Amino acid sequence: MKSSYPGNNNRVEVAALPRGGRAVRDSKDPRGPVPAFAPGAAVGAFLASLASDTLISG
Template sequence: MDQIPLALAWRKSSKSAQQDNCVEVAALPGGGRAIRDSKDPNGPILRFASSDWQSFVRSTKSGGFDNLGC
């Protein structure tokens, strides 16, 4: 798998306000996304291909994760 670029434009949801318990997302070349824990910006990064990210967003918007019992 390709290396993740060092200089990414990380952002977190506007719904998170100033809370620290958030994930941050950054666009990758080719349309994929990188995800990290905002409390540990130097920690692990998850990487998603464009098609996987689009599927996740569609499922989230349609309520696909609403009944996970969390």
């Protein structure tokens, strides 16, 4: 699944993993890191922080 916001080139791809997990990547950087999440709310919180631009790295 791909997601994007109008007027914005930021795209996130989400892939279903076995047993309900999810993997996420930046579609502009397909060789970059691919965080993987176990089933549950963690992936939703991660994607919400990306959408609201509140993700803190480091």
